[in-house]
Amino acid sequence: MLKQTEGSRAVAEAIALCRPQVICAYPITPQTHIVEALGEMVKEGGIAGCEFINVESEFAALSVAIGASAAGARSYTATSSQGLLFMAEAVYNAAGLGLPIVMTIGNRAIGAPINIWNDHSDSMSMRDAGWIQLYAETNQEALDLHIQAFRLAEELSCPVMVCMDGFILTHAYDRVDVPLQRDVDAYLPPFEPRQMLDPAEPVSIGAMVGPEAFTEVRYLSHHKQLRALRLIPDLAEAFRARFGRDSGGLIRSYRTEDAETIVVALGSVNGTVQEVVDEMRADGSRIGSVSICSFRPFPLAALRETLQAARRVVVLEKCLAVGLGGIVSDGVRKSLSGIVLNGYTVIAGLGGRAITRQSLRRLFEDAQRDELDQVTFLDLNADLVSHALDRESATRRTGPTAEALLRRLGTVASRIG
Amino acid sequence: MDQPVKFYQTGTFTVGNRLLGEGQRSVQADMERTNSLNSGHRACQGCGEALGARYAIDAAMRATGNRLIAVNATGCLEVFSTPYPETSWQIPWLHSLFGNAAAVASGVAAAQRALGRKDVRVIAQGGDGGTTDIGFGCLSGMFERNDDVLYICYDNEAYMNTGVQRSSATPPAARTATTPAVGALPGNVFGTGKNLPRIAMAHRIPYVATASVASLRDLERKVTDAMAIEGSRYIHIHVPCPLGWGSAPENTIKVARLAVESGLFPLFEARHGEVTSRTPIRRRVPVTEYLELQKRFAHLFGKSPDVERIAHIQAIADRNIAEFGLLS
Numbered sequence: 001m002l003k004q005t006e007g008s009r010a011v012a013e014a015i016a017l018c019r020p021q022v023i024c025a026y027p028i029t030p031q032t033h034i035v036e037a038l039g040e041m042v043k044e045g046g047i048a049g050c051e052f053i054n055v056e057s058e059f060a061a062l063s064v065a066i067g068a069s070a071a072g073a074r075s076y077t078a079t080s081s082q083g084l085l086f087m088a089e090a091v092y093n094a095a096g097l098g099l100p101i102v103m104t105i106g107n108r109a110i111g112a113p114i115n116i117w118n119d120h121s122d123s124m125s126m127r128d129a130g131w132i133q134l135y136a137e138t139n140q141e142a143l144d145l146h147i148q149a150f151r152l153a154e155e156l157s158c159p160v161m162v163c164m165d166g167f168i169l170t171h172a173y174d175r176v177d178v179p180l181q182r183d184v185d186a187y188l189p190p191f192e193p194r195q196m197l198d199p200a201e202p203v204s205i206g207a208m209v210g211p212e213a214f215t216e217v218r219y220l221s222h223h224k225q226l227r228a229l230r231l232i233p234d235l236a237e238a239f240r241a242r243f244g245r246d247s248g249g250l251i252r253s254y255r256t257e258d259a260e261t262i263v264v265a266l267g268s269v270n271g272t273v274q275e276v277v278d279e280m281r282a283d284g285s286r287i288g289s290v291s292i293c294s295f296r297p298f299p300l301a302a303l304r305e306t307l308q309a310a311r312r313v314v315v316l317e318k319c320l321a322v323g324l325g326g327i328v329s330d331g332v333r334k335s336l337s338g339i340v341l342n343g344y345t346v347i348a349g350l351g352g353r354a355i356t357r358q359s360l361r362r363l364f365e366d367a368q369r370d371e372l373d374q375v376t377f378l379d380l381n382a383d384l385v386s387h388a389l390d391r392e393s394a395t396r397r398t399g400p401t402a403e404a405l406l407r408r409l410g411t412v413a414s415r416i417g
Numbered sequence: 418m419d420q421p422v423k424f425y426q427t428g429t430f431t432v433g434n435r436l437l438g439e440g441q442r443s444v445q446a447d448m449e450r451t452n453s454l455n456s457g458h459r460a461c462q463g464c465g466e467a468l469g470a471r472y473a474i475d476a477a478m479r480a481t482g483n484r485l486i487a488v489n490a491t492g493c494l495e496v497f498s499t500p501y502p503e504t505s506w507q508i509p510w511l512h513s514l515f516g517n518a519a520a521v522a523s524g525v526a527a528a529q530r531a532l533g534r535k536d537v538r539v540i541a542q543g544g545d546g547g548t549t550d551i552g553f554g555c556l557s558g559m560f561e562r563n564d565d566v567l568y569i570c571y572d573n574e575a576y577m578n579t580g581v582q583r584s585s586a587t588p589p590a591a592r593t594a595t596t597p598a599v600g601a602l603p604g605n606v607f608g609t610g611k612n613l614p615r616i617a618m619a620h621r622i623p624y625v626a627t628a629s630v631a632s633l634r635d636l637e638r639k640v641t642d643a644m645a646i647e648g649s650r651y652i653h654i655h656v657p658c659p660l661g662w663g664s665a666p667e668n669t670i671k672v673a674r675l676a677v678e679s680g681l682f683p684l685f686e687a688r689h690g691e692v693t694s695r696t697p698i699r700r701r702v703p704v705t706e707y708l709e710l711q712k713r714f715a716h717l718f719g720k721s722p723d724v725e726r727i728a729h730i731q732a733i734a735d736r737n738i739a740e741f742g743l744l745s
Contacts, residue, residue, distance in 0.1 A: 049531055
């Protein structure tokens with residue numbers, strides 16, 4: 001059914017269609033609207049047999065989901081930013097135990113300085129925790145990915161994060177097609193756990209494992225993700241067959257045929273990137289783009305196939321490996337091992353900094369002329385940075401850094417967009 | 418039976434099982450006991466926690482008709498019972514993390530409701546570190562929501578699994594690896610720590626009790642009563658640790674009993690925040706009888722005993738006795 005709704009509401013409706021049995025909720029911006037909507041649905045009796053639990057922290061939220069999943073219930077929670085970091089220990093634990101929990105990440109920056117706006121620092125910090133990570137481009141895809149995520153998680157017995165850009169998607173009202181219950185039921189069978197706490201068949205779960213088998217346990221979780229490289233496209237294809245639209249998959253290419261320059265990005269910024277690609281194509285540039293949907297497992301082969309003929313690759317990242325540069329770039333460069341081309345890392349959109357068509361066009365044109373540095377910070381306020389550096393060299397007690405920048409900048413509210 | 422009937426076990430006021438009707442006998446005396454924490458685990462000799470867990474879980478199993486799931490915090494109990502493939506647990510058992518046992522148990526309980534398994538009950542268990550310190554937030558959340566879980570804390574008064582470091586359950590003056598017996602005031606400082614049973618009561622949950630491995634029949638009875646109640650329940654069991662306390666392994670029960678009889682560890686029950694029963698002290702002893710059996714308090718004695726701090730500990734015991742009316 002087509003409707004105009006908020007991204008968070010669309011995701012909540014997708015979760016409800018998946019017939020979850022335990023949902024744990026803890027508020028954090030910008031994810032909160034999702035669990036609010038689910039709480040309302042459960043209280044109204046709209047999700048039969050579902051337990052909705054208001055917990056005292058994100059650490060508890062995922063811990064409750066761990067207990068519920070180990071006891072055989074389809075379990076869901078959602079978080080963002082500091083919340084994801086606060087549950088970090090449980091994030092690794094859920095994956096280590098092989099529990100097919102689905103969790104939405106409303107992507108948001110990590111403090112300090114505290115910042116509620118969008119970038120990918122939160123989910124990227126958990127990239128090696130053993131969860132599958134899928135990034136949505138649009139609200140429709142966010143909705144669809146959650147339905148695919150439960151099936152993927154339960155087939156592999158592996159937790160899945162569905163990452164959607166905070167505010168840009170979570171709070172945006174857009175037209176979405178909400179599937180029918182009978183179609184979701186046909187696509188997503190009831191949860192049949194591989195392991196379950198059951199008095200009729202007692203097992204110990206979470207026992208200590210020493211050096212004799214730890215490597216093998218870890219190898220098997222890696223192997224699980226390698227299987228996901230095949231399963232994710234299969235599930236996307238099965239989804240297309242039933243619901244009639246393309247959502248998910250490993251990567252999606254946009255006008256990459258004969259492209260000399262290919263831009264790689266994750267999430268909602270791909271919409272803007274594609275518009276700039278269209279503009280530049282119209283002006284005769286041979287440029288295209290690739291959207292990575294599955295960041296874990298990382299689609300090395302699919303990327304290599306798509307990128308190998310290009311002369312240069314620009315990786316546009318909403319995250320920063322401090323002291324190195326890009327996080328996504330590392331994987332992209334690995335996918336191109338042995339292939340000589342120019343690779344550029346662009347850090348953009350941190351803490352909600354708008355990524356505009358104008359800035360992207362300038363950036364891509366610089367790239368086409370190979371006039372980019374290895375690592376570029378898009379729209380970096382060079383004056384502000386130099387002023388701070390000058391102060392630091394002149395004065396010992398410069399005070400708190402972020403506050404000094406803001407003082408220099410003056411009123412900032414109008415500069416967010 | 419050829420064995421001579423003893424009216425009392427040596428040094429206790431406990432009636433021997435054989436003098437009781439079958440219905441009154443302890444769970445452990447029953448041939449049908451489940452041995453939920455089976456023999457062969459790696460606990461130290463004289464481990465109070467292993468003893469307490471064995472009695473508690475078997476009693477809970479009988480009370481639930483063996484429809485029980487246990488969640489365990491990281492700690493001695495988790496480590497000594499499970500290096501695979503040698504698990505001692507004969508029941509469905511889950512270990513997730515150090516600080517989340519209560520929340521994981523809440524999730525297991527929620528799943529039972531969602532799956533329509535109303536007869537399956539849930540226990541969470543941990544040591545004092547996993548309960549009073551790192552797991553405290555999750556535990557308070559579980560209490561506040563009144564989730565249908567019995568949480569059992571096996572309190573051996575320090576982080577024993579990592580090598581005897583201070584927790585918020587470590588008593589004053591006790592030597593641990595992080596409160597060493599050096600300096601002007603050796604051992605743990607006075608005026609610190611938290612009283613978890615009292616904090617549990619402040620949540621007004623349906624049932625809170627303290628128990629001791631010195632009174633195992635009482636422990637079984639409290640677990641049995643707790644399993645008959647819906648909602649959040651908390652039992653705090655005092656379990657001596659010979660390694661951490663520097664007590665002789667064969668003295669575990671004796672040390673636990675002296676803690677009770679000195680007034681340092683009061684035995685009581687509370688329902689919905691109000692104390693409803695207490696176990697009177699039948700033979701009161703000075704705290705020195707308890708302290709002297711443990712090397713962790715050795716610095717209080719010797720050639721020039723630390724009279725002042727011993728008196729301070731005695732005052733704590735006296736206050737407990739007055740507060741709970743343990744001599745009445």
